[in-house]
Amino acid sequence: LDTDLLQQTQVRLDNKTKPLGSLGRLEEFARKVVTISGNPTPDLSKKVIFTFAGDHGVVEEGVSAFPKEVTPQMVLNILRGGAGVNVLARHAGAEVRIVDVGVDFDFEDCPGLIHKKVARGTRNLAKGPAMTRDEALAALAVGIELADQCKQDGIGLVGTGEMGIGNTTPSSAIIAAIGGFSPEQVTHRGTGINDQTLQIKIAAIRKGLDLNRPDPADPLDLLTKVGGLEIAAIAGLVLGCAANRIPVVVDGFISTAGALIASELHPQARDYLFAAHESVEVGHRFMLDRIGCRPILDLDLRLGEGTGGALAMHLIEAGVKILLEMATFEQAGVSEKQE
Amino acid sequence: LDTDLLQQTQVRLDNKTKPLGSLGRLEEFARKVVTISGNPTPDLSKKVIFTFAGDHGVVEEGVSAFPKEVTPQMVLNILRGGAGVNVLARHAGAEVRIVDVGVDFDFEDCPGLIHKKVARGTRNLAKGPAMTRDEALAALAVGIELADQCKQDGIGLVGTGEMGIGNTTPSSAIIAAIGGFSPEQVTHRGTGINDQTLQIKIAAIRKGLDLNRPDPADPLDLLTKVGGLEIAAIAGLVLGCAANRIPVVVDGFISTAGALIASELHPQARDYLFAAHESVEVGHRFMLDRIGCRPILDLDLRLGEGTGGALAMHLIEAGVKILLEMATFEQAGVSEKQE
Known part of the structure; x- marks a missing residue:
């Protein structure tokens, strides 16, 4: 499986409006479906x-x-x-x-x-x-x-x-x-x-x-x-x-x-x-x-x-939807972590 | 909560085409929604x-x-x-x-x-x-x-x-x-x-x-x-x-x-x-x-x-749908446990 694609997917998840890693296994599911399918925007409709x-x-x-x-x-x-x-x-x-x-x-x-x-x-x-x-x-x-x-x-x-x-x-x-x-x-x-x-x-x-x-x-x-x-x-x-x-x-x-x-x-x-x-x-x-x-x-x-x-x-589909549908900090105008 | 209704609901679940209790917590969810709502056919569409x-x-x-x-x-x-x-x-x-x-x-x-x-x-x-x-x-x-x-x-x-x-x-x-x-x-x-x-x-x-x-x-x-x-x-x-x-x-x-x-x-x-x-x-x-x-x-x-x-x-909704939508042994013509 493609480790570059895996890392790119995590970066995309990390830009979503949520604390880092806070969606736990849903993020794991999203990464896994992307790397298995080789598709950055997996379609699970069927x-x-x-x-x-x-x-x-x-x-x-x-x-x-x-x-x-x-x-x-x-x-x-x-x-x-x-x-x-x-x-x-x-x-x-x-x-x-x-x-x-x-x-x-x-x-x-x-x-x-x-x-x-x-x-x-x-x-x-x-x-x-x-x-x-x-x-x-x-x-x-x-x-x-x-x-x-x-x-x-x-x-x-x-x-x-x-x-x-x-x-x-x-x-x-x-x-x-x-x-x-x-x-x-x-x-x-x-x-x-x-x-x-x-x-x-x-x-x-x-x-x-x-x-x-x-x-x-x-x-x-x-x-x-x-x-x-x-x-x-x-x-x-x-x-x-x-x-x-x-x-x-x-x-x-x-x-x-x-x-x-x-x-x-x-x-x-x-x-x-x-x-x-x-x-x-x-x-x-x-x-x-x-x-x-x-x-x-x-x-x-x-x-x-x-x-x-x-x-x-x-x-599993929930994890993929998080990846595809959630807004990023930039899109939503939300301030990032300041620590 | 109504214990008669609880028991009636379990009987309905037990008549579904599956081994007794085999849907585990889904059955618990169904019983609980029925007894909370007091409705034997709860509507979770909203x-x-x-x-x-x-x-x-x-x-x-x-x-x-x-x-x-x-x-x-x-x-x-x-x-x-x-x-x-x-x-x-x-x-x-x-x-x-x-x-x-x-x-x-x-x-x-x-x-x-x-x-x-x-x-x-x-x-x-x-x-x-x-x-x-x-x-x-x-x-x-x-x-x-x-x-x-x-x-x-x-x-x-x-x-x-x-x-x-x-x-x-x-x-x-x-x-x-x-x-x-x-x-x-x-x-x-x-x-x-x-x-x-x-x-x-x-x-x-x-x-x-x-x-x-x-x-x-x-x-x-x-x-x-x-x-x-x-x-x-x-x-x-x-x-x-x-x-x-x-x-x-x-x-x-x-x-x-x-x-x-x-x-x-x-x-x-x-x-x-x-x-x-x-x-x-x-x-x-x-x-x-x-x-x-x-x-x-x-x-x-x-x-x-x-x-x-x-x-x-x-x-939770899955549990309710099991109660409402699954066929019974009788409806499906499936033989029951014979032990």
């Missing part, structure tokens, strides 16, 4: 949140409180505009693009759905690899392709999101493998499972890691063996947005697992990321630290879909 | 931020990095729409109402300015009482009157803000007196003063407290002797909004000092408040704890004007 949907074979172990059919049901809910991500995206002035990258359901006559199904869900990671390497690569390619489309569409800010019953299980498996944690340390209650289901979930992750022995130094191996199709697509979206110089707001736990895979594959991808919020899920903080992202919000969220990203978009 | 401007005699001690004329200069900047609060209020869909409650300047031909001048600034609190009791009451009445006007205007959410060179000094004095702190413990750098000015500021607060001996159990005495006109107006706005059942978003350090005075005068006022953010200023956390408000944002802000409140409004 914003998109991608909600990638996929199913998980590991659900057959009994790791989730919700039945598997909720994945396609929620896809339809999102298409109709009734889900949390729809409400919050509308509020932020963002469009939701919902992508079937791996739902175990045949969607027909679903206007608006982006059909990119790689497989009808992953296989059960507790019994073998969740995906083939080709499937993982194909799902990564879905994200990259959609990022390229965003460049053509003039999208200024992209948010990640996901919908997939059971998808905190592969996310925790990825964290455990990369960080060298035991499954207990990084496995939490997801949609709100009870103690018994939590033990089943932990056991499934342990079986998956013991059986598949993913190589923590090989992010693609990790993604293939214990990941998910929507996690792969998010990783691809992050890589594609970085390549296209589009800033990406990473939502919560599962999205961060995807962003982590991306940043393990290409460490430079980290510079293009905003972490929307600190999730309630255990293990999220480890991923944020490893990516090097300080979360923007801390609102006890644990819904996913892209909801936290939608909220954070408003704050 | 939002107003009040920026109260006042000058401070204590500036002659040399407590600020900026010259006193910046107060009226910034009032004019806000009237022209160029200040930080204007940018962020526009972004949140809120109107800024700028009120001269005590600026040492004759504003003429200033369309949009709300003329409520009680005095041309306070007197120097390091040399005697900042105000007379009548002045403090008159400034409180300004805030109450403007809150009443909001009720008539159908305003759903009010934010507090202020502009007044020197106004972190009386705010720190109020905190020191109420909390029994030494001035060093609760005095910080305001607009960014250097070490020498910080020592002058601490000395001025010490002199003010030693000389005036405000009664910490008498909030009006405290406000009169070591407060400010805009701080009094904010206290009045909080009381007036509570009386009119309008939720109030309290901005940063100085605004919270006003809200603290209000909640010391009428402890029930606390139930009507949202704390926008955790300020960088030392002493802010004490006030928030005493009021019993958990801040919504933590973005290293220290500008004031109402800027943090404007940002928080978006999140």
Whole structure:
């Protein structure tokens, strides 16, 4: 990233009618969007949140409180505009693009759905690899392709999101493998499972890691063996947005697992990321630290879909508007600091 | 506040297509706006931020990095729409109402300015009482009157803000007196003063407290002797909004000092408040704890004007939109938790 542009942007912020640095992280957001985009006057009028949907074979172990059919049901809910991500995206002035990258359901006559199904869900990671390497690569390619489309569409800010019953299980498996944690340390209650289901979930992750022995130094191996199709697509979206110089707001736990895979594959991808919020899920903080992202919000969220990203978009855009719209001391005829 | 209405609202939130409680503080915001307003379907389409401007005699001690004329200069900047609060209020869909409650300047031909001048600034609190009791009451009445006007205007959410060179000094004095702190413990750098000015500021607060001996159990005495006109107006706005059942978003350090005075005068006022953010200023956390408000944002802000409140409004409104716009399990045909 361009350090000259970074410094020029800070000078512009310092000339605004406010004490130096007094808008704190809003100024950080403005600097970051400028340097990512390479544009001194970034246009965030078009914003998109991608909600990638996929199913998980590991659900057959009994790791989730919700039945598997909720994945396609929620896809339809999102298409109709009734889900949390729809409400919050509308509020932020963002469009939701919902992508079937791996739902175990045949969607027909679903206007608006982006059909990119790689497989009808992953296989059960507790019994073998969740995906083939080709499937993982194909799902990564879905994200990259959609990022390229965003460049053509003039999208200024992209948010990640996901919908997939059971998808905190592969996310925790990825964290455990990369960080060298035991499954207990990084496995939490997801949609709100009870103690018994939590033990089943932990056991499934342990079986998956013991059986598949993913190589923590090989992010693609990790993604293939214990990941998910929507996690792969998010990783691809992050890589594609970085390549296209589009800033990406990473939502919560599962999205961060995807962003982590991306940043393990290409460490430079980290510079293009905003972490929307600190999730309630255990293990999220480890991923944020490893990516090097300080979360923007801390609102006890644990819904996913892209909801936290939608909220954070408003704050990132606020920083850019400060840069573009606030008067300078000279313009406003305001006296400067005299100390 | 109505506990039946609170419970009914949580039931409505629990029927939305999401795991129980998974939208965290957004759900808290929705419950709180409903119970404050007494309206199960609150209308936050009209939002107003009040920026109260006042000058401070204590500036002659040399407590600020900026010259006193910046107060009226910034009032004019806000009237022209160029200040930080204007940018962020526009972004949140809120109107800024700028009120001269005590600026040492004759504003003429200033369309949009709300003329409520009680005095041309306070007197120097390091040399005697900042105000007379009548002045403090008159400034409180300004805030109450403007809150009443909001009720008539159908305003759903009010934010507090202020502009007044020197106004972190009386705010720190109020905190020191109420909390029994030494001035060093609760005095910080305001607009960014250097070490020498910080020592002058601490000395001025010490002199003010030693000389005036405000009664910490008498909030009006405290406000009169070591407060400010805009701080009094904010206290009045909080009381007036509570009386009119309008939720109030309290901005940063100085605004919270006003809200603290209000909640010391009428402890029930606390139930009507949202704390926008955790300020960088030392002493802010004490006030928030005493009021019993958990801040919504933590973005290293220290500008004031109402800027943090404007940002928080978006999140509070997000919570209300979740309540009003999200589909229920039944509406969306989504299966519920089966554990």
